Amino acid sequence: MIKIVYWSGTGNTENMANHIAEGIKASGKEVHTTLVGNIEVNEVMDAEVIVLGCPAMGAEQLEEDEMQPFVDALLPQIEGKKVALFGSYGWGTGEWMEIWHEEIKAARANVVCEPLIVNEFTTGQDEEICKQYGERLAKC
Ligand SMILES: Cc1cc2nc3c(=O)[nH]c(=O)nc-3n(C[C@H](O)[C@H](O)[C@H](O)COP(=O)(O)O)c2cc1C
Structure with missing residues (x-):
């Protein structure tokens, strides 16, 4: 089972999550998609791949009330786990994702696909990109 956990304020990252899930399902894998506010870290530890989604918020930061605490709790337990990251951004250049990616790699997670x-x-356009990303994740 692949588990997608995401936060989304205006629905863009949610759209990404749904289309990534579609691609995973189309490839014959089971997927569970949840808002970060509805799940605890211990519920994702058994996932085949932990897929985390969050838009750029603050000043190139993760959303601070739900996603950042979830990630903070996950980091000490993530060594060796298969992980993938995704998210939507606005006016920036994707710096928030570079920072997040580095943080996850530093915790020795096995990042199975480059962040999307x-x-x-x-x-x-983005529906298709997300679906294809899901198909790639299903093969990891
Ligand atoms: C409070 C706030 C802070 C944001 N900060 C950034 C930022 O630092 N860099 C950026 O590229 N976009 C930023 N954005 C734009 C969002 O990342 C962008 O609109 C994204 O598509 C929102 O995704 P969502 O619909 O899943 O919430 C910010 C948006 C909000 C509301």
Whole structure:
């Protein structure tokens, strides 16, 4: 079972999560998709791949009330686990994701695919990109 845990304020990262899940399912793998506010860290530890999604918030930061605490709790337990990251951004260059990616790698997680970032969310184009990312994750 692949588990997707995400936060989304205006729905862009949620769209990404749903289309990534679609790609995973289309490849014949089971997937569970949850808002970060509805799940505890210990519920994702058995996942085949832990897929985390969060948009750029603050000043190139993770969302601070739900996603950052979840990630903080996950980091000490993530060594060797298969992980993938995704999220939507606005006016920046993706710096928040570079920082997040480094943090996850420093905790010795096994990052199975390069993080996926999209600018806001474009119907059609980004749907397909996310679906393909899900298909890749299903093969990891
Ligand atoms: C409070 C706030 C802070 C943001 N900070 C950044 C930022 O630092 N860099 C950036 O590229 N976009 C930033 N954005 C834009 C969002 O990342 C972008 O709109 C994204 O698509 C939102 O995803 P969501 O719909 O999943 O919430 C910010 C948006 C908000 C509301």
